[in-house]
Amino acid sequence: MFSIALSLITLLAGSSTLVFAAPVLSGRANNDLLVLKFADVLEQLESTFYQTALSKFQESDFTSAGFVSPQIPIEQFSTIQKDESTHSATLQAAIKASGASPITTCQFNFDAVLKDVPTMAAVARVVEDVGVGAYLGAAHLISDPGVLTTAGSILTVEARHQTVLNILSGTGTPIPAAFDLALRPEEVLAIASPFFNGTCDLGVKPNPTLTITNNGTVAPGTTLTFQSSAINGQNNLFCQMMVGGNATALPLPLAECVVPQGINGPVALFVTSDGTPLANDVVNRTSDKVVAGPTIAFIDTNPQLLGQLAVGGTNNTVPGSSGDITQTISPASATSIESSATATGSPASSSTAAPASGSSATPEPFVGTRGGQNDFVGQVASGIIVNGWKPVPKPKPAA
16 A cells, blocks of 8 residues: 555465565655554455455345345455455555564454345445545655555555445445545544454554434434434534535534435534534644544435446336336235235335434335435444435236
8 A cells, every 4th residue: 555665576375476566665654654554454354344244145145135136246245355355465565575564463343234234235335435535544644655656556446446335235326426535544443443353553543433323214304313432421512524525524513413405425424522614634634623433424315327237126217217216125015015916906005104304213114106215224233324215126017
């Protein structure tokens, strides 16, 4: 990732010779070595996450999650895992070439977010979004242009991972904004540190972790609620929403943290001690007012056709088209609907309504037109919210 001068380092793996474009540090690269080690541990985390997920889930798990073919997500997750492993090997080679030792003692635990494929895929989106933010946020910390060049060569690949996972979600816009969010190291660890199993000293003190506690629809108009050990008992706090491309975050009183219209894609959410807008600029963003966070939420308000090539079925339509969008239903519900359609000659519909924004009730499955509304799928571990509809093939009326 980071280097003073670029060179080719040859690593032997069994009988194969793997050649990586790896960085070499010089004596003046004090900051660069710190960032190298930090980035390597994050790459270890990412690689272990995908490796653990791929070893746990079978093809049937991906089929049950709604993928058209289980080989589509398995192929992509496997490719991403290989990339992350290669990044880590290259970074460790560079650290060793400088005469230092990489950090290899950090352990990870993903049990809470590997309960099922939808949860895993949702967390993968967060993992890759944070990876992009980490590389962007580290750029200004590096002293040599060669470092920036090497970092950029990994950053562009991480961004491709991010796009693939937006597609595999079935709900996200592949490229949701013209700009990505950069994160400071302490902000990266606020999101990543809950996955560390025990102590992992990276030389950076993480911000306190922040969790979104909403159950129900999360969309424009939803009032967000949070949990953090750092905000217990404090008054007059603010939530701040930061999206790519905006010069500053949007500050709101914590009790009035309402998702505004016009947001689509990842949002970095902070809790601060006052309402001064945080700069969307890691060079000038001060952290003395940050009480907790950030945490990352995806507000998917503009799903596109590309996502349906991987998730759902060929009979699905896109929001904004003349067709209808249906929400994911259970196999038992699908059987009942098909039976009803056969009996009546038209698809059945349920009168069950989705809960209002901010409601704590879990929405009941239903079938019916939604007109592209951003329907809630569920809350997963660590306060990560999975938003958006997930289409299923429409029942065919009897001939």
